[in-house]
Amino acid sequence: MPSTLALAAAGVVAAYAFLRALAVFLRDPREPKAVIGTIPFISPLIGMLIEKGGYYIRLRDSLKLPIYTLCVPGPPIYVVNSLSLIQRIDRHILTVAFAPIQVRACEKAMGVGESGMAKIKKDTLPRAFAPAAAPGPGLDALNRAAVGNFAASFDKIASERPKSVNLFHWIRHEIFSATMDASYGPHNPFRDPKNEKAWFEFEEGIMALLMDVFPGVFARKSLKALDQMVKEFTHYFKGDGHLEGSLLVKLREKHNAAFGLDTIDTAHCEIGQVAGGVVNTAPTVFWLVWQVLADPVVFADCRAEVAKLVRTDADGKHTIDLAEVRTECPILLSTWQEVLRYHGISIAARIVQEDTMVDDQFLLKKGGVVMMPNAVIHSDQSLWGPTVGQFNHKRFLKSSAKDASTRRPAAAFRGFGSGHVLCPGRHFASTEALAFLALVLARFDVRPVTGEWKEPKKDMVMDRACPLPKTDVFVELRPRDDKEWRVVFSDTRAGINIVAEDLGEA
Template identity: 40%
Template sequence: MSTTMSTALVTGITIAIAIYGSLHLLLHATQDAREPPPVPTSIPFISSMIGLSKKKSKYYTELRDKHNLPIYTIRLPGARLYVVNSISLIPSVQRQYKVFAFPPLEAKLAMSVCGSSKTANDILNTNSNGDEGFWGYSITHYKRIHAPLSPGPGLDAMNRVMAQKVAASLDRLKTSKVVKLFDFIRHEITLATTDSVYGPQNPFQDPAIIDAFWKFQLGIMILLMELFPSILARESLEAREFMAKRFLQYFKEGGHNKGSALIKARYDHSVEHKVPVEDIARFEVGGAIGILTNTSPASFWLVYHLYSNSVVLEDCRQELAHVISDETTTTEDGEEVKVRTIDMSQVKASCPVMLSTLQEVLRLHTIGISTRLVMEDHMLDNKFLLKKGGTVMIPGPVQHTSTSAWGPDVEEFNHRRFLPKEKRHNPIAFRGFGGGTTLCPGRHFASTEILAFTAMLILRFEIAPVDGKWKHLTTYKAGLWEVTPVPDDDIEVNISPRAGVDTNVRWRILVTDSDKAMPLSAEDVESTKL
């Protein structure tokens, strides 16, 4: 080895050691002893960044298992993440919703994802955390959309449109058909959902808009990180612009006036805060993320677990058989038609196994992380200092895979786990819809849609893999922003009418008026006690 090469090697090693030592010094110099302990890493700041990039949500469960801390700090370049493991700390975080705030974060994310103008961004950022009172776009937005999504007339109307679309679509499946299961479900759910929200002028009735949305979705993580999106997410940006133009046309033509109470509330809220109509259209591109990205994969995983396990399928079919009714009606042409009705109110009230199966699917498959910004220094539970500017994270998978919360069979799919007569779990440990002020406002609409679609499917059809075997499906490609990940690979199946089920029967999904909420979250469980 030449002297020059030896010198270069020594110099390189010296620089590496110096950088390594400097990072350790920086970590200890900037970490308060009262803060949650930082997780040990081989290279401060860098190792955690690599771990999150590679392992995503699994990184949090690995750190929990390795260190067993109630709360800890992950230090990233320019950022502090306070990750909550202990279920006892979650209510403390959720109660302090002004100190640990979501609206300012939501405003920032909306700006990054939607590409809104400076005028709209200023409106989003004005009093975003309500420090000057309960006014301003961001702080009042959740309350404005909560009413049409809560049990009541607005939600019932959306559910009825959804039910009609689902029933009509499945009526067209008269003979056996080979499909890719996820693509099939995503298509059905997308049309039913968007018709129920946007009304007869639904932009998603154009297949080009559907294609654009899924292209847009692929680049969301890059948009959130603002990581050279014009280079790394060019197709997503083009898709976003295409969708924004179509939504602008939709609003200018008054399409929202014929839509649901939800789209009217979103539009009116923006108008009242003087958001330009061009930005209302851009915000709706972001709004489509909320109504589409979780319902399709959740429906897929429910169908997957039902048909891949004959015991689960039979249990749910037997339960549903008790809530269907038959009647004969006469058409305008004088033809007698047999109508079979599924009453969704009865499904929600009298099919606990079906509901438990859905909740178990969400426990096993959702990977959402409740995230909040620390607005001021705060001693959490009088024990842990959380510094202003940090980010509090409550990873759903940490709670969903907790042996102390769910028992030794936590890794297994147990479709009866959520039955009232089974061993009671702490409802806070179920994070399928988030919790606190970030609790998903659309959970009742989404759950009703998933249950209606799946109930209609399992009562009428058999589904079997073309190759004869249900394969294990992975979700390694899921993004950090996703709540319910899609499978890495689709599965080709044959859908055929069930033996003994009359294909000439006309099926109907009945949605009656209801002001009762399904017990889907800790907050729902608590409200049913009142």
């Protein structure tokens, strides 16, 4: 009679054989090559959860495939390693779409009601308010308001000399405050500290809400914070606070009203707009500031550029026009791009709406998920040359394009996505980042409290463009002088063009 151990072993073998056969059977031979793993359906999940972004880089290097299929429970996941294949997939706007992800975010993370969702599903990618974030008077107004917020805050900090801060928490607050004030105007609900606190509590649970696995347990604080913010935004819109807000907010409210969304659903949708404005910007600006302050060479180059923007009156008063960063600080601009490349971890995702053949070679089956990890493209030596693993703050200077070690296709830079889902807020986010850094360099000497710059460990969270710092970095902000500063942002009617689509090189 077989022993219990033998029966158990036989059961394991049978289960393994069944799962492996199932993984093979469920595949269409025209689909990209399958990655089944040691334990079918389970090994890929473990790799994604444990290794995070590094998992896709490891598979790219070991498989050397332009695209492959991760066999996991549920729909297949198609991971794309090839830049040229990504560009071809981007052309399938309707069949390989971002819209279903937006729909899920509205329903699961933002909590839009059943009636509102029925309307949203008919129009998931509205372009009615895109002009407000594109180069022009609307963008200039946003930039000017954000810069004004930075200037006032820096004046206050300078009066408290010297001041010690947690670098990430400080940057996160400054970016959040400036973005919300620029967007929502004098009736900005987030001027109340309790609402800002609610936002960061909500932000921590966005991924749990999207996954929709017992959100009442795993995202309880986020759901409570969401309810609070929806009440505040409902009051904001019912009280016509948006009429004194930015053009962006006015056009969004006008679009939602014309589309039939009530005030409560509009308030829910607005939570998603807040996320779009701050979730990725704050951690990315942290790495920009850290990279510049921690590297003496980068610091010297960037501070020298910013110094050229400062005009000093006869009485010693300083004036700086931060609109000039766009044209007068190419090294600062290149450093920003390199931070997005070197530290970036975002993953562009799409849902396959219909069976789609890509490049006449690869079948993407309806219901499948397409994932295009930026880190895979940004760390590809065949695209970026032998220095791909090094941080080079001058990599994106025009002069570097002639150097074989730094030459790359324009489309290889995916800091703001690509194609029809290119980030509409890229010009505003870039301006905020560069303006903030320029003011830090112009106005303060910054020293780590510990006496040395030590790179913090990274939390490679799935829903961010850059990692979150896992360890605190405390710094001392010491004003460089006691003079009065006048910080302005003149009209430019122009954006910060760093992606291929804006440069006409896509």
